[in-house]
Amino acid sequence: MSALLEATDLRRHYQVRAGSGLFTAKATLRAVDGVSLTLAPGRTLGLVGESGCGKSTTGKLVLGLVPPSAGTVRYRGEALPAVGTPVWRALRRRIQMVYQDPLGALDRRLPVGRQIEEPLAIHEQTTPAERRDRALAAMNNVGLQPHQYDRYPHELSGGQRQRVVLARALMTGPDLLVCDEPISALDVSIQAQVVNLLLDLQEQLGIAYLFISHDLKVVRQVSHDVAVMYLGRIVEQGEAESLFAAPAHPYTRALVSAIPTIGPRRERLLLQGDPPNPVNVPSGCAFHTRCPFATPQCRAETPTLQPMANGRLVACHRVHEPALQVAA
Amino acid sequence: MLTFVISRLLRAGLTILFVMTFAFIVLRLSGDPALLIMSVDAPPEAVAAFREAWGLNRPIWEQYFSYIGHAFTGDFGKSMRDGRPAIDLVMERVPATLAITMPALALKIGLGIPAGIYAALHRNSMADRLTMAASVAGFTMPSFVLALLLVLVFAVQLGWLPASGSGSLDHAILPIITLGTGGAAIMARFTRSAMLEVLGQPYIRAASAKGVNWHRVVSRHALPNAAIPTVTIVGFMVGSLVAGAVVVESVFAWPGIGRLLVSAVANRDLAVVQAILMVIATWMVAANFTVDLAYGWLDPRVRNATAH
Amino acid sequence: MSAPLVALRGLTVDFENGGRMSRAVDGVDLEIAPGEALGIVGESGSGKSVTWLAALGLLPAKARVAGSVRLEKQELIGVPARVLEDVRGKRIAMIFQDPSSCLNPVHRIGWQLVEALRLHRGLHGKAAEAEALRLLDQVGIADARRRLQDYPHLLSGGLNQRVMIAMALAGQPDLLVADEPTTALDATIQAQILALLGSTRRDTGMALILISHDLGVVAENVDRVAVMYAGRLVEEAPGTDLFGAARHPYTQGLLAALPSLIGPRRRLAAIPGTVPDPWNVPAGCRFAPRCPVAEMRCTNVPPPARSVGFRHVATCHRQVEAGYSVWSLPQALPQAAE
Numbered sequence: 018m019s020a021l022l023e024a025t026d027l028r029r030h031y032q033v034r035a036g037s038g039l040f041t042a043k044a045t046l047r048a049v050d051g052v053s054l055t056l057a058p059g060r061t062l063g064l065v066g067e068s069g070c071g072k073s074t075t076g077k078l079v080l081g082l083v084p085p086s087a088g089t090v091r092y093r094g095e096a097l098p099a100v101g102t103p104v105w106r107a108l109r110r111r112i113q114m115v116y117q118d119p120l121g122a123l124d125r126r127l128p129v130g131r132q133i134e135e136p137l138a139i140h141e142q143t144t145p146a147e148r149r150d151r152a153l154a155a156m157n158n159v160g161l162q163p164h165q166y167d168r169y170p171h172e173l174s175g176g177q178r179q180r181v182v183l184a185r186a187l188m189t190g191p192d193l194l195v196c197d198e199p200i201s202a203l204d205v206s207i208q209a210q211v212v213n214l215l216l217d218l219q220e221q222l223g224i225a226y227l228f229i230s231h232d233l234k235v236v237r238q239v240s241h242d243v244a245v246m247y248l249g250r251i252v253e254q255g256e257a258e259s260l261f262a263a264p265a266h267p268y269t270r271a272l273v274s275a276i277p278t279i280g281p282r283r284e285r286l287l288l289q290g291d292p293p294n295p296v297n298v299p300s301g302c303a304f305h306t307r308c309p310f311a312t313p314q315c316r317a318e319t320p321t322l323q324p325m326a327n328g329r330l331v332a333c334h335r336v337h338e339p340a341l342q343v344a345a
Numbered sequence: 346m347l348t349f350v351i352s353r354l355l356r357a358g359l360t361i362l363f364v365m366t367f368a369f370i371v372l373r374l375s376g377d378p379a380l381l382i383m384s385v386d387a388p389p390e391a392v393a394a395f396r397e398a399w400g401l402n403r404p405i406w407e408q409y410f411s412y413i414g415h416a417f418t419g420d421f422g423k424s425m426r427d428g429r430p431a432i433d434l435v436m437e438r439v440p441a442t443l444a445i446t447m448p449a450l451a452l453k454i455g456l457g458i459p460a461g462i463y464a465a466l467h468r469n470s471m472a473d474r475l476t477m478a479a480s481v482a483g484f485t486m487p488s489f490v491l492a493l494l495l496v497l498v499f500a501v502q503l504g505w506l507p508a509s510g511s512g513s514l515d516h517a518i519l520p521i522i523t524l525g526t527g528g529a530a531i532m533a534r535f536t537r538s539a540m541l542e543v544l545g546q547p548y549i550r551a552a553s554a555k556g557v558n559w560h561r562v563v564s565r566h567a568l569p570n571a572a573i574p575t576v577t578i579v580g581f582m583v584g585s586l587v588a589g590a591v592v593v594e595s596v597f598a599w600p601g602i603g604r605l606l607v608s609a610v611a612n613r614d615l616a617v618v619q620a621i622l623m624v625i626a627t628w629m630v631a632a633n634f635t636v637d638l639a640y641g642w643l644d645p646r647v648r649n650a651t652a653h
Numbered sequence: 654m655s656a657p658l659v660a661l662r663g664l665t666v667d668f669e670n671g672g673r674m675s676r677a678v679d680g681v682d683l684e685i686a687p688g689e690a691l692g693i694v695g696e697s698g699s700g701k702s703v704t705w706l707a708a709l710g711l712l713p714a715k716a717r718v719a720g721s722v723r724l725e726k727q728e729l730i731g732v733p734a735r736v737l738e739d740v741r742g743k744r745i746a747m748i749f750q751d752p753s754s755c756l757n758p759v760h761r762i763g764w765q766l767v768e769a770l771r772l773h774r775g776l777h778g779k780a781a782e783a784e785a786l787r788l789l790d791q792v793g794i795a796d797a798r799r800r801l802q803d804y805p806h807l808l809s810g811g812l813n814q815r816v817m818i819a820m821a822l823a824g825q826p827d828l829l830v831a832d833e834p835t836t837a838l839d840a841t842i843q844a845q846i847l848a849l850l851g852s853t854r855r856d857t858g859m860a861l862i863l864i865s866h867d868l869g870v871v872a873e874n875v876d877r878v879a880v881m882y883a884g885r886l887v888e889e890a891p892g893t894d895l896f897g898a899a900r901h902p903y904t905q906g907l908l909a910a911l912p913s914l915i916g917p918r919r920r921l922a923a924i925p926g927t928v929p930d931p932w933n934v935p936a937g938c939r940f941a942p943r944c945p946v947a948e949m950r951c952t953n954v955p956p957p958a959r960s961v962g963f964r965h966v967a968t969c970h971r972q973v974e975a976g977y978s979v980w981s982l983p984q985a986l987p988q989a990a991e
Contacts, residue, residue, distance in 0.1 A: 067840060067842075174927040204928070205696060205907055206696060206923065206924035207927065209909075209921040210924075210925075231839070231840065233914060234911070234912040237913075237918070238918060258917075261914055262915060271841055273914065274844075275840045276840060276869065277843075277874075278913070278914050279868055279872040279896045279908070279913075280872075287844055287848060291809045291842065292839075292841075
């Protein structure tokens with residue numbers, strides 16, 4: 018199966034100033050530090066991690082919205098063209114983005130129907146009547162009523178606004194949707210509506226999703242594969258259900274065990290302290306400062322993602338040790 | 346903190362240098378002082394002698410560097426009118442200007458800040474609406490209009506106070522009120538919005554939830570935070586004190602720097618104008634510098650940003 | 654069952670907004686026993702936070718609060734500010750969603766802790782500082798002496814929430830109201846804070862009200878749960894009963910809408926429609942327009958609170974049987990939603 022999207026060793030470093038006044042020391046913030054991922058057509062890759070782990074930046078790198086410091090992004094085998102070029106604009110029809118805050122993504126002064134049509138006006142030669150018909154079709158696809166065509170964003174609920182954003186993204190027939198926390202601002206009952214909608218759209222239209230979220234339960238619900246990020250790197254990647262059922266990396270284990278659930282109590286691996294500042298990433302394995310299993314080797318050497326017997330990719334020196342399995 | 350102070354001082358020095366340069370260029374571009382000071386029909390020899398005496402015949406950049414160089418030693422040249430050192434002329438007017446601007450500043454702060462706090466604490470009450478209406482009136486009215494109104498009422502109609510001049514405390518009252526009212530109105534408005542902003546913050550509700558009584562929530566939790574944006578406005582007002590006196594001093598014939606500036610400009614007395622601009626600029630820069638320091642003192646977030 | 658520590662009776666909160674009144678809380682009856690952990694669950698606009706802000710008199714002046722809130726024998730509604738000031742922090746403490754903005758940015762952590770200690774325990778100087786150190790230690794803050802000198806912006810969200818908890822403990826309250834205490838925090842930090850709240854409760858014996866939109870958070874940390882919808886209480890039960898055998902269609906819907914972390918994935922049952930606007934609530938049961946089993950009377954008559962099991966109350970006309978979910982019925986496609 019050929020990849021729709023292939024990112025190799027993506028890095029995004031920011032020069033930040035430490036201190037102010039006359040003398041400022043330059044420091045490097047490693048937002049994304051060597052991320053590789055592959056996404057097949059019609060599939061969903063979930064990207065999870067806590068705030069500051071670089072998952073949103075990864076999404077922007079994949080879209081070309083942020084230029085990488087190093088690494089490449091290939092779409093259908095071709096390198097991503099430079100931002101702003103006609104080739105890039107054509108490509109952007111195929112790759113769309115959905116953000117957390119639908120109100121921020123919409124223009125308050127325009128009826129939502131007009132906003133849904135907008136991508137057509139930009140990308141295609143169409144008559145107003147055609148555009149309206151296709152907008153109404155897209156609205157129907159995402160569960161909006163035709164009479165809502167003339168509504169303004171503030172007249173709709175949060176869930177309906179996110180449907181508008183989705184309808185607009187669908188207008189150009191994309192085959193990849195980068196969703197950055199698309200349902201985090203919505204209430205539980207509305208989240209379920211949008212999750213179901215995303216799954217239905219994938220089934221009908223064969224769209225692939227890069228689904229970025231801090232909500233592990235939602236990511237598990239929508240993803241085929243999941244990548245777990247910590248301080249700019251992927252620490253574990255694998256098939257969604259098995260990854261959450263039997264996480265291998267100590268961080269993934271702690272993260273999964275930290276999620277409160279309904280039902281029988283599970284063993285909890287409680288981490289000490291806060292994640293380190295991404296300006297000052299620890300040496301070796303970045304997780305060693307909070308890892309209950311860290312050894313001197315973990316402090317010195319950075320582990321790389323290695324395949325395990327079940328096909329899972331894990332970046333941990335000690336993951337194969339039987340002692341570790343028992344300790345958990 | 347030390348690097349912070351040094352960098353601000355350097356910046357202040359640059360600002361003053363920039364103002365001096367700007368004043369120099371503008372004044373030289375706006376006409377030949379020799380022709381303006383001598384009369385137009387003065388004999389050419391006299392004009393040439395005047396130029397020679399004041400160094401106006403030297404190349405412009407030479408004049409510039411000599412001016413800057415002397416300025417650094419405190420020498421701003423001599424008044425082209427009466428030959429006395431320009432800086433002396435200016436400095437002897439400073440007390441008169443301070444005599445009306447300082448009480449006016451006290452009025453702005455002493456009236457504006459409490460009014461703003463009161464209005465914020467009693468939002469949408471009658472008192473709030475009155476204060477805000479008064480403040481709109483206060484800062485939309487140009488100071489010369491207010492000055493003339495005050496003169497009409499208190500000097501012409503009621504005859505309580507002199508219309509202009511100096512020499513007694515009575516003479517200072519109308520200029521002080523004119524200068525202070527508009528500023529007090531601006532102050533009240535800014536204080537009110539700063540205070541409302543702070544009162545809406547989660548830490549105010551958290552302080553109440555902790556059991557702190559409302560009086561203490563306002564005085565110890567809200568005010569220190571509202572002081573941070575308010576200081577900016579106070580700094581701006583202190584900075585513009587001298588400049589703001591120009592119009593009022595002219596209207597009331599008050600013998601301060603402002604009036605000196607108007608007459609020096611009219612007379613093309615370059616050295617005096619430059620000395621005054623220099624004094625005003627230094628004053629403003631010093632006020633801004635104080636505000637920056639006050640920020641660091643009031644807001645730990647600023648302090649730490651400079652410490653790391 | 655012992656006498657309640659706090660009892661709400663017919664608590665009602667109205668807000669005046671641009672000339673129209675809207676009812677945020679509508680006749681809530683609720684009790685919490687000494688030492689009990691009660692969870693309040695609901696979506697935005699359910700009134701779950703407003704209820705407890707109203708109980709402590711912390712709502713802005715434009716809110717109209719009616720009904721009764723009793724702390725043991727002391728009425729808290731309509732009493733002078735002085736009475737409430739003695740209750741807040743000392744008898745009932747409260748912590749909030751965004752800890753970093755709940756601490757005053759211009760005062761040191763130590764100053765803010767000592768303020769609470771002086772207020773509630775009359776401690777000053779060295780004694781207050783020693784107690785502040787002990788409290789920071791109790792909430793698991795390392796290097797407490799240095800932290801006393803720090804300002805809130807230097808601390809992470811998790812550490813600030815620990816400080817907030819320490820400050821709440823300063824008054825040795827009988828009840829801690831925690832309003833979405835971990836919503837702004839990352840998952841691993843949330844686990845730390847919830848573990849801390851649990852151990853603190855065991856150590857001090859104080860009662861806890863945990864307000865959250867996250868059913869998982871509530872399920873793991875309380876004994877009893879109350880579910881609110883559009884300003885009303887819809888169901889109330891011991892945690893195991895509520896999560897195992899919910900009887901109100903809304904509670905059942907919330908549970909069915911929640912993806913799970915383990916087990917096979919199933920399609921989520923999405924509750925159609927949205928929460929009604931507070932100025933435009935249905936006349937009868939407020940959930941009726943979204944309920945799959947609503948009848949005529951549901952639309953017209955507000956349902957009564959009915960006992961459906963041991964300490965299990967559901968406010969619903971339809972007496973849905975235990976073990977049966979109204980959401981497992983074949984439903985209209987979610988396309989028709991909203």
